[in-house]
Amino acid sequence: MIRAHIIVEGRVQGVGYRANTSRYANQHDLKGWVRNLRDGKVEILVEGDPEMIDKLIQWCHRGPTSAHVSRVLVDKTDAIGEFKGFMVKSTL
Template identity: 50%
Template sequence: MASAISGRPLRFLTSRSPKHPPHKWNQINNSANASVPALRFVVPNLHNPHPLPLRPPLSLCLPPLLPRPPLSSLLGPCPPPLRHSLPLMTTSQAAASDSSQSSSSAKTVRLVIKGRVQGVFYRDWTVGNATELGLKGWVRNRRDGSVETLLSGNPDAVKEMEQRCRRGPPSAVVTGLGVFPSTEDPGTGFERKQTV
């Protein structure tokens, strides 16, 4: 079928003749080749006497115009970097500050963070920041979509961690933060707990 079509000449003729209605395909006979019909497309009011040069058709196998995404974006998200706003303490400084603190000067609070805070590394970010500030306690997801954390330590460090939790990691969107005083035992370090 394709060879029969490719062997036939295909002609497009234009005409301004009033005999032929505009925008219609007409079948005409050639005197040179009466057995092969030619098609004529009639376009009214063509004012350009010079035909446009024919352009080769675009190839469908062109290379993509957009660059390929980097491999790192295909591998998924990675934990966000920690924000450093307080000077880092060495382990000897942290141990000295822990031993010099009395239990009466330590502040313990429970935070409930709401918004887009699950699936954005909020708990890992909290563990890193709390450890950096020398705080004790834990963090966990809740089934209602919020994150809950217990913070205990130097009152200034607890206040700084509250401010950091209001912002959260870069991918988080915090819409609410509840701060509640607590007498719960924070434990010896800062840990990530299971969802409740």
């Protein structure tokens, strides 16, 4: 199990990015959260199987059809098992 902190930049707010990320994560048994940041980015903190995390990161580069992703920043560490599910959090 690993943990990934992901920042997604581009036109990623107001396009269903959080809802689609949550749907993808729940379908692939990933735990954590996604939220919008006030600067227009999306932040994701996720734990799970390394292969599934890598697939989520690949998906993050595309996002939903109306998104335009310009950059994805990823920091991976060991999972600490703090999440029971995956949720959409309020904007920070």
